[in-house]
Amino acid sequence: MTEPSRRGVLGLGLMAAAVTSCGTGRPAPATAPHPSPDTAGASPQRAGVKADEKPEQSLPGAADWEITNPGPAGAIEGFADRVSVLPGEPVGLHVSTPAAAFTVTAYRIGWYGGARARQVWRREHVPGTKQPAPHVDGATRTVLTGWQQTLAVDTAGWPEGAYLLRLDVEDGSGQRYVPLTVRSAITAGKTVVMAAPATWQAYNEWGGYSLYNGPTGGLATRSLKVTFDRPYEYDHGAGLFLVYEAPLVSLAERLGLPLAYTTGIDVAREPGLLHGAAAVLSLGHDEYWSPEQRANVVAARDAGTNLAILGANCCFRRVRFEPTELGPDRTVVCYKDAWAQDPGHRAGAPATTDFRVGPGADPESAMLGVIYDGYPVDAPYVVGSPDHWAFEGTGVTAGASFPHLVGVEYDKVETAFPTPRPIEVIAHSPVVCEGRRSHADTAYYTIPSGAGVFATGTMRWVETLDAHGPGGTSADHGVDARAGDLVRKVTENVLRTFAAGPAGHTRPAQDNLGAVYGVQ
Template sequence: MVAGYLDQVSAACGDTVGLHLSGYVSSASVTAYRIGWYGGAGGRVVWSEAKVPVAASQVKNSGAPTYTVEASWPVAARISITQAWTPGFYLLVVRARPHDAGDAIPLVVRDDSDGNGAPGSGSSPLLLQASVLTYQAYNNYGRYSLYYGPKDQSSKRTDRSRVASFDRPSNGDGYQAPFLYDIPLIGEAEKLGLDIDYTTDVDVDRRPSQVAAHKALLIGGHSEYWTRRMYDAAVYARDNGTNIAFFGANEVYWHARLEPSPAGPDRRMVVYRQAAEDPLAKSDPAQATVLWDSPQLQRPEATLVGPAYGELGATGGAFRVLQPDSWILAGTGAVKEQVLKDSLGGEYDTVKNDYATPPDIDVIAAAPILFSGQPAMATMSYYSAPSGAGVFAGGMTYWDCQLVQQCKNHEVNPSTAKLLTTMTDNVLRDFAQGPAGQRHPSAHRPAPSARALISSAASQSDVGIGPPAPAR
């Protein structure tokens, strides 16, 4: 087994990326795959090296109060990003033996021009933002993540990391995240032949202006952690006509800060969760790494996304079509009250119709849920902003993985996957044309109450069942 990480989350043509490896073998092969459609293959080889030297190294933990795990391993190879590396999403797969599955390390290759040779962020209509902060939040390499440490598995989580480092390999849910939440969307978008530029959370934090330079921003299934500059950039872009598609849920939920590590800038991600723990919160409450809708920040995600976070998923459950005339459902053949079997998966969002909800939000479909006997629901929604921008929210983190019928602990219904794929294609194609609200102005069409959805369900199997969600 060989583990590795890169010294950057993204690179542009002309850059050099450092690869750090550790394992109990003398060498390993490394193969770089560009992810896409490629006739159903899912990727193509762009670069490979048969023998990269490997040495066994250890990780270090800072201990309390931040419990930061960092590897700080020596560089095993320096990889030149040449013109052969077409901008896109890459996986660098490290294998100790030829037939190993290997350790896959994500890398985004950016287009840092404006299409005319000047500095920019690419000239494609669509910009896909890889959610590397959320990958890192769930990464438990070295037995610590922003959620848990090895000792306290209770809701208190006293020994979880407060500062997570990109200077380490990925493991657990953090390793699986791109496969579930971003890669299926990338494959579908490239299958359509759409022009796409690629970026990451970290890059948007560094250059917020890039978002508004595109016709639409695409967010995958789970983009939970956002910095202030990311949030500001998305709001500014929407208010100036850039569409935003959230093909997921639990978006824009926690405020994160980026800090340098000894290896370089923006290599550490800070999330204390409690303002009382955050050393910057007392002097500057706006820096507190807490929920975006907290008293310190007062910026509910619903003001941007449309819905707000609901709960940590449910067993079973299905969305029901409420507005079959929506342009997003065009070509699906969907009819009113049609049930999208087994469609609810992962975490979910819900339109709450409170002060933070955009006034003209259109709830396209909703899924009834019971949590310990309490009625709740997940929602798919769309709204148009005064600028003409359109904002779509899929309402569940398992939107993207259903496109390829490969979700974790969730059996995907093929008919539902086909319908979700058509909806995805409709959003991608339309959002690439510019402000969607000019073509499709939204109207306030709320869902029935959660209780009414539950009582009118044709089958109890269409109602999601779940326990109370753990503290987040």
């Protein structure tokens, strides 16, 4: 579930029909080898210097990294054969274009004196090939491309981080992005930025199908499995990254915090990856998790790693990853209400449906403190506890209101579901969702390990980091610079506090559910 963003890339309102709209309801009963680097043709051109020579923030930024001429459909598009690589590992690009040649430029997203990206690598004059039209698997309605690899990119010397590889047709007829994470092998002592490509792929309608929609625009013809072996349709190929993740990456890098980068898929695959991490960040739209990812994040929390949920509707869908011919974990499986038809489940795998429902119900609130409550809403964000450390330096008072900051999905504290205690509700925002009155909650809880868990309760949080204008517009949901200032400062407070170690040792939660909800 999501909404049109300030970049106008999503427009997925009809997808809400595939999920519970307003109301949580009640608790339910209880690898293929990768190619070697492409050495043919001109040597890659690199910009800047190695990461160990200067901090990333001090390197020159690129003013021209954004797509300005996407061109017509099919002008150029592509995908990477891995969602993430370690620095120095090759990644294969599968590109389709009718043009004779194109250029690939790798941009690292961050903070470069105010610029959001810098150029790290470039390859010109790559021969173009028009790849075959996709086909659809009859059983699962999965879009399959079968595209051949166009070139392999050597990531030697690339710093860890979030990347967009931009494809430019050399005759100027079109541009597209391919997202990539250059991941961290070690996260100890660092704040971990955990990208959510499984959620990007769930909403990806390239080829006419997503986990929400098919040709009829609804559940009946949607995919039961979706694959990373296809381009992203939204935001010129960037998926949901630019709206729900890039603003946070930029802010975190501006703060100069020790950062590590990974994806939810890597966290699922590597049980020890988060060992010793200071904090884990779940960004603006992080809906689709595997049980393995959740277990590994919970284990890190229980060992003292802080967790920040900077969105809403997090960890709502339970998924399974399966391989494709290009490698492991290239398919996202989520049968949702049709879980009983899933051959994997019949063979013993957990049901790929909502975490909160059976079989195997495990409501997300046990990890998050809050639980998804509804869609769609557009409401003011209302401060409840202005003296809380998260609001330090904001100057807010009790009842301070920030129009449109709550939306389009929201979370709340709901003790009918498992809820860690002590927990503080620090913003308690009235909402009306399809005629039902409720609240969106920003909440903070701590546990004996010392870990602190902070959840914003609104999906617009990360987007609002980019709200700098004098007044909100329809393009950015009406969120204005005043809300932007609040969100930037609160996020900075949370990131700095969480980077310092287990927040519960210095900032223990003071339970206030009695005052807010009348619950003891």
